[in-house]
Amino acid sequence: MRLYEPARAPGFASWWYRQGQFIASHAVLAVLALTMLLPFLWMVLASFKPYEEVENLNPFPSTWQPENYSKVFEQVPFARYYFNSVFVALWVTFLQCLTSAMAAFAFARLRWPGRDVVFRLYLATLMIPGVVTMIPNYVLTVKLQLLDSYLGLIVPASFSAFGTFLLRQFMLTIPPALDEAAWMDGAGPWTVFWDIALPLARPGLIALAVFTFMGNYGSFFWPLILIKSEHLRTLPIGMLYFDSVYGKQTNLIMAASVMNLVPLIVLFVCSQKFLVRGIQMGGVKG
Amino acid sequence: MKGRPNDSLAAAGFLLPNILGFLVFTAGPLVFSLAVSFTNWNLQRTIPFRVSGPENYNELLHDKQFWLFFINTVYLMLGMPLCIAGSLLLAVLLNQRLRGMVAYRTLFYLPSFTSGVALMILWKALYNPDFGPINALLDWCLQALRLNDLLQGLGFHALAPPQWLPSTDNLLGLVPQEIRISGSKFGLGAREALIIMGVWIAIGGNNMLLYLAALTNVPQELVEAAQIDGAGRWKVFRHVTWPQLAPTTFFIVVMSFIGSLQGGFDQARVMTNGGPSGTTTTLAYYIYTKAFEEFQIGYASAVAWVLFTVIFAITLLNWKFGQKELSY
Numbered sequence: 001m002r003l004y005e006p007a008r009a010p011g012f013a014s015w016w017y018r019q020g021q022f023i024a025s026h027a028v029l030a031v032l033a034l035t036m037l038l039p040f041l042w043m044v045l046a047s048f049k050p051y052e053e054v055e056n057l058n059p060f061p062s063t064w065q066p067e068n069y070s071k072v073f074e075q076v077p078f079a080r081y082y083f084n085s086v087f088v089a090l091w092v093t094f095l096q097c098l099t100s101a102m103a104a105f106a107f108a109r110l111r112w113p114g115r116d117v118v119f120r121l122y123l124a125t126l127m128i129p130g131v132v133t134m135i136p137n138y139v140l141t142v143k144l145q146l147l148d149s150y151l152g153l154i155v156p157a158s159f160s161a162f163g164t165f166l167l168r169q170f171m172l173t174i175p176p177a178l179d180e181a182a183w184m185d186g187a188g189p190w191t192v193f194w195d196i197a198l199p200l201a202r203p204g205l206i207a208l209a210v211f212t213f214m215g216n217y218g219s220f221f222w223p224l225i226l227i228k229s230e231h232l233r234t235l236p237i238g239m240l241y242f243d244s245v246y247g248k249q250t251n252l253i254m255a256a257s258v259m260n261l262v263p264l265i266v267l268f269v270c271s272q273k274f275l276v277r278g279i280q281m282g283g284v285k286g
Numbered sequence: 287m288k289g290r291p292n293d294s295l296a297a298a299g300f301l302l303p304n305i306l307g308f309l310v311f312t313a314g315p316l317v318f319s320l321a322v323s324f325t326n327w328n329l330q331r332t333i334p335f336r337v338s339g340p341e342n343y344n345e346l347l348h349d350k351q352f353w354l355f356f357i358n359t360v361y362l363m364l365g366m367p368l369c370i371a372g373s374l375l376l377a378v379l380l381n382q383r384l385r386g387m388v389a390y391r392t393l394f395y396l397p398s399f400t401s402g403v404a405l406m407i408l409w410k411a412l413y414n415p416d417f418g419p420i421n422a423l424l425d426w427c428l429q430a431l432r433l434n435d436l437l438q439g440l441g442f443h444a445l446a447p448p449q450w451l452p453s454t455d456n457l458l459g460l461v462p463q464e465i466r467i468s469g470s471k472f473g474l475g476a477r478e479a480l481i482i483m484g485v486w487i488a489i490g491g492n493n494m495l496l497y498l499a500a501l502t503n504v505p506q507e508l509v510e511a512a513q514i515d516g517a518g519r520w521k522v523f524r525h526v527t528w529p530q531l532a533p534t535t536f537f538i539v540v541m542s543f544i545g546s547l548q549g550g551f552d553q554a555r556v557m558t559n560g561g562p563s564g565t566t567t568t569l570a571y572y573i574y575t576k577a578f579e580e581f582q583i584g585y586a587s588a589v590a591w592v593l594f595t596v597i598f599a600i601t602l603l604n605w606k607f608g609q610k611e612l613s614y
Binding site for chain 1: 293294296297299300301303304305306307308310311312313314315316318319322376379380382384386390391392393394395396397399400401402403404405407408409410411412416417419422486490492495496498499544547548551552555556569570573574577578583586587590591593594597598601
């Protein structure tokens, strides 16, 4: 018989080894975290600089100028951009969550012939690249006279195979006994969906809602080709024009960027618990 | 189960909105764009509509620009291995139950969560060759290390920080307007700038979270068994953890390929307008130019379908080999 021994017996040397490893890990993590943070810090500092200092290599402003932020609103209809982005993103989020949850319910909690085949086909459509459908969708929007309108921004973005897939993953984890009991009591499918499946899939719904919201808040390509009039510009499009027209005023551009990013950061910090789980479940191969 | 005779009907009702949207905005357009790719359809009415058969595809094969932009698209993928390895490293570091793990994770994820036009405009300012902090930092390093004195003492040229976005220099020495390599083009230019930004954005993003999830799923018995056999940290990682992560790595690689094949539009539009000399124009950007600036819908659709075919092939590979990897 052979006796197995741990490679490093616990003891003094091992303690030092673990401490060293601990410090090294924190050092590497801290340096990387700083790399992530520095561009954001530079942005905030630059947003407070007076115009004469934007070409200054010193990142700190000599006098802090918070009026840069209000100047942004004077030079471009920034409030309008904000409103447009949030308005469109909220509608898309609502519609996408609803249509995805309904489809996910049909795939996860109802029984019907051919369900899994249909689901697999549906999943396959996830790989259809946006560049292929973008041109026909544009032509369709033109034909439906939705060019340059809120509807044109909202409707095509309101359906998602990914959302269906993600919510199905969540709904599959609901114990069958829960809805069986409801069915037995004579509840209709809508009741089971609304009162049982939806509340129990809430973490998934929140993750999907946040993803959809921020994806649309930052959506660039579609509004770029769709929107012509200034009052319909969303934030990314507004930022693009602001940058191309007032590009020399780095301080104002950075103030606009800060205002663009702050809602996202707040949203992220509040919802990250759900997001992490959502990404990890959505990334599992189906 | 009896007592639920209406499931099929109910399912149809629940699926209806999504399926309708799918037919109108995905399936329909897919068929439509394939059909259009065989025509010369141009949104400017001056050119008479005509079914041109495979003409577009033929033209595309001899379209010098298409191949240049294809090379650009592939070139921009150079950041991918770096990015994936970085994500794995971060995940391994975060997987140690250290204090502050959630704070680190939040910070690492922040760039990818906030990525968009605002971040790209920020990076444009960071890369500014004259006033940007990146070159200021590089300059400072050069002076602090007295590297140029050393180089000139040895008879080499002095180093200067790169010009970044307005520069066509690149690490492979590719000439911008034709498919050729020239020594004068070595350096860091617009493409490297986009790659570095891309790595910064994505390194702590979804891939890191996927690796983190996969790492927590590595059976602890396997790790302990290896440790009992006397394997050190690196050996445990190389022979136990890494094979266990194979399905995740495979998935991430495939998704990254698919993403970068159709990507690159946003940053190029915001930061470089596809330039200088078209060096940051990717295939997605080319499709945009053809369809929405030159209104050649037919030709743009053909380019899109070539791209789709490549993506489809990669997905098939994923299905074929991905399943095998899963049953490790």
